[in-house]
Amino acid sequence: MSEAAAQHGPPQSFIWKYVFSLDHKIIGLQYYALALVAVFIGMFLSWLMRFHLVWPNAAIPGLQLLSKNGAPDGLITPEYYLSLLTMHGTLMVFFVLTNAPFAAFGNYFLPIQIGAEDMAFPRFNMMSFWTTFVAFVVLLAAFVVPDGPPISGWTAYAPLSAIGKDAGPGLGMGQNLWGISIAIFCIASLLGSLNFIATTLDLRAKGMTLMRMPISTWAWFITSCIALLAFAVLLPACLLLILDRVAGTSFFIPAGLVVSDRLQPHSGGSPLLWQHLFWFFGHPEVYIAILPAMGIVSHILINSMRKPLLSHKVVIGSMMAIGFLSYMVWGHHMFLSGMNPFSALVFSFPTLMITIPATILALIWLGSLYGSRLQITAASLFALGFISMFVSGGVSGFFLAQPAIDIYLHATYFVVGHFHLVMGVAAIFGIFAGTYFWMPKMTGRMMNETLGKIHFWLTFVGTYCIFMPFHYLGLAGNVRRYSSFVDDFMAPLMPVHKFITIAALCTGAAQLIFLYNLVHSRFWGPVAPENPWNATSLEWTIPSPPPWNNFGGIHPVVYHDPYQYSVEGAKEDFIMQNSPEQVETPIPS
Amino acid sequence: MGKLFAVTVAIIAILSAVPIVMNYWGPPVDISTHGAAIDEQMHQTMWEAGIAFLAAQLVLALFVWQFAGRGKNDKLKSFPGGAKYLVIAAFLFVGTEILALGIIGQKAWASVYFAPLEKDSLTIQTQAGQFAFYFRYPGADGKFGTLHPDKINEGNQNFFGLDPEHDVDSRDDIIAGELAVPVNRQINLMMHSKDVGHSFYVRELRIQQDFVPGLDLGVHFTATKTGQYEIVCTQLCGLGHYNMKAYLSVLSQEDFDKWLKDKAAQ
Numbered sequence: 001m002s003e004a005a006a007q008h009g010p011p012q013s014f015i016w017k018y019v020f021s022l023d024h025k026i027i028g029l030q031y032y033a034l035a036l037v038a039v040f041i042g043m044f045l046s047w048l049m050r051f052h053l054v055w056p057n058a059a060i061p062g063l064q065l066l067s068k069n070g071a072p073d074g075l076i077t078p079e080y081y082l083s084l085l086t087m088h089g090t091l092m093v094f095f096v097l098t099n100a101p102f103a104a105f106g107n108y109f110l111p112i113q114i115g116a117e118d119m120a121f122p123r124f125n126m127m128s129f130w131t132t133f134v135a136f137v138v139l140l141a142a143f144v145v146p147d148g149p150p151i152s153g154w155t156a157y158a159p160l161s162a163i164g165k166d167a168g169p170g171l172g173m174g175q176n177l178w179g180i181s182i183a184i185f186c187i188a189s190l191l192g193s194l195n196f197i198a199t200t201l202d203l204r205a206k207g208m209t210l211m212r213m214p215i216s217t218w219a220w221f222i223t224s225c226i227a228l229l230a231f232a233v234l235l236p237a238c239l240l241l242i243l244d245r246v247a248g249t250s251f252f253i254p255a256g257l258v259v260s261d262r263l264q265p266h267s268g269g270s271p272l273l274w275q276h277l278f279w280f281f282g283h284p285e286v287y288i289a290i291l292p293a294m295g296i297v298s299h300i301l302i303n304s305m306r307k308p309l310l311s312h313k314v315v316i317g318s319m320m321a322i323g324f325l326s327y328m329v330w331g332h333h334m335f336l337s338g339m340n341p342f343s344a345l346v347f348s349f350p351t352l353m354i355t356i357p358a359t360i361l362a363l364i365w366l367g368s369l370y371g372s373r374l375q376i377t378a379a380s381l382f383a384l385g386f387i388s389m390f391v392s393g394g395v396s397g398f399f400l401a402q403p404a405i406d407i408y409l410h411a412t413y414f415v416v417g418h419f420h421l422v423m424g425v426a427a428i429f430g431i432f433a434g435t436y437f438w439m440p441k442m443t444g445r446m447m448n449e450t451l452g453k454i455h456f457w458l459t460f461v462g463t464y465c466i467f468m469p470f471h472y473l474g475l476a477g478n479v480r481r482y483s484s485f486v487d488d489f490m491a492p493l494m495p496v497h498k499f500i501t502i503a504a505l506c507t508g509a510a511q512l513i514f515l516y517n518l519v520h521s522r523f524w525g526p527v528a529p530e531n532p533w534n535a536t537s538l539e540w541t542i543p544s545p546p547p548w549n550n551f552g553g554i555h556p557v558v559y560h561d562p563y564q565y566s567v568e569g570a571k572e573d574f575i576m577q578n579s580p581e582q583v584e585t586p587i588p589s
Numbered sequence: 590m591g592k593l594f595a596v597t598v599a600i601i602a603i604l605s606a607v608p609i610v611m612n613y614w615g616p617p618v619d620i621s622t623h624g625a626a627i628d629e630q631m632h633q634t635m636w637e638a639g640i641a642f643l644a645a646q647l648v649l650a651l652f653v654w655q656f657a658g659r660g661k662n663d664k665l666k667s668f669p670g671g672a673k674y675l676v677i678a679a680f681l682f683v684g685t686e687i688l689a690l691g692i693i694g695q696k697a698w699a700s701v702y703f704a705p706l707e708k709d710s711l712t713i714q715t716q717a718g719q720f721a722f723y724f725r726y727p728g729a730d731g732k733f734g735t736l737h738p739d740k741i742n743e744g745n746q747n748f749f750g751l752d753p754e755h756d757v758d759s760r761d762d763i764i765a766g767e768l769a770v771p772v773n774r775q776i777n778l779m780m781h782s783k784d785v786g787h788s789f790y791v792r793e794l795r796i797q798q799d800f801v802p803g804l805d806l807g808v809h810f811t812a813t814k815t816g817q818y819e820i821v822c823t824q825l826c827g828l829g830h831y832n833m834k835a836y837l838s839v840l841s842q843e844d845f846d847k848w849l850k851d852k853a854a855q
Binding site for chain 1 (some may be wrong): 590597598601605608609613616617626627630637642645646649652653660666667672675680682683687690697703718719738741743750782783784792797800802804821825827829831
């Protein structure tokens, strides 16, 4: 138990306390801040895209300052639209959906929830964050290189991404920076997930058995196992891509390609190899984003309902099953890619199978609500909203998992609607829930509940207004990744696009309420007590914010399962995990 | 506030279903022999997913309506049967759905990808390049000339890189910017990419297939209704991706023969 503490003492100066901190809590906050910057940039890019799609001839004042070539006179060019699209996807998937629910909250709360004083490897932990930061800066640098950011999408399909400048604007230095950034990000994530795994397995407090870990900790643990395997494949894939681009190799480029009237000097590579490697990472990545949100939401919901979920074990088992199955399904992104059509059948089956643990989770959440004493807070509203979004995004997956239906829906807005709801919005709802719930612990200040609820209503209704119509567009065959809709059959869909754009602008603006609430509460919010939500897990047994060594040098001892709410015969309606209070009939989990 | 949440979720769920039930923006009428199976699969899935979606959202609304805001004096209840029955239900219902849709659905997939090549099928080659589709018909000899990427020259309209000087087979090859096909005859579309990944998508035909650079693929279909339809590229291929399109003309056999003759004469 004391290993972590032995590695670093209290921070001595500003730089060691707030910049190159070894403290997992500061590192968690750093990840959160990074994700916050990334999410606002990413959202701004989506605004530009949505604006351009419906008002292509309206200039956006000042945009030429961001890119002289990409937006001359404030008008977005088709290639700059694709640059925005690539950067939006990359920022959101890597720097928001991986960073916030997993790296930020996980870093802050995993060690505390298991009763540890820090991560197993605090220096690695600091390195993970700063490596991620470097990846972020390298990615953003693509905005300022003369050629602009890459236009090959966040999936960077080869050979478009591999050939170089000939293939189009942004595919020179911009694409190099993209590859380098993602490779660096992979290293950071590998270090981070190793740290999470070692911490969970080695640093649990006395009495903290695996089954006594809160569901959120389980979710971060399972996620780190997934991330370890996923990023370990994306890293070499990115390195090979970079080699193809700068060293003249041909891993992903076949012979005989004529690009920009130039016969390319490559031979022997396979574009499908990139797709396999990318999606071997890419599909588990979906669960890297969503599993922590599932854990966070479960953790919060239990507290709000004042009773545990119907089964602790079934929830954990389902999350494990999802993690396990996530490695067998990557080919469902490639049904129409030209791989052997028999393999579509093989990949389709496990994809459909994931529906079973996902349905079990949804049913457990719903069933647990029955007969509860549900308290409505900003956090619990976002947790409930998560369930709604998860269901909505999940059912559309049932269409796309079937190769025959994918023939029609692949590469349409149906897919965009699907993944935005299930991995984007649902995960973001998990982040919001976590923020409203844990910010008092992280900053020592309560957030404003009224503003939180207003933020919820605008976001909840707004995101449905944005993403539900995406499915209708997809059913009509509206192709994604188009910078304008010149085809006859897409023109009549313009009113739907206008509706979506207006909803996106409004919902985006509503996020400023959140930002205001976050910043204002951080400095001027009411001081948070130790346990404002009457919760049971270990993070609520220590001051808000916790001291540098979490438990003040005392090693907590755990006596109870994580969610002892409304136990008969107990003094309060909850028993904290480290409370020595004994009751006759503890709630079995 | 719990009741407000319940009402909002219920309204959103029902409103979301309206455009689907009313079929405001559904797929266009199918013009292929295999499309009916895909449409049927989609229809079945829509029913099952739709019911699951509505049921889950409405139950969420109902429970939040009923149990939000209950205080310490209200008795806690547990869901009848607990987790066990929910797990069994998930395995049973979702399992059945997976078996039904998954296994039956393989037929629809097979009707596209495992359809045998018929004797009288017509082979047409399509080449995708930044940012246009071109189509090649073998001409009177029934043979395609060999492709020479180094000979590709858009300036003199040698889009495919043919070498008629040395290659006899290529001399009568017919090149077109639109895909004309005879109605009710199986087409064997050989797909070739000139540069990067592209995709061939015709909504009415219920066909979408990627072009893979370095890997020529064949896809079979039979169009059953004459008319003109849009072919669009659905694989991100560069700055002109949004504008990469061509037309599919499904013609009667006579019209097709005439079209081919006119093209050959050009």
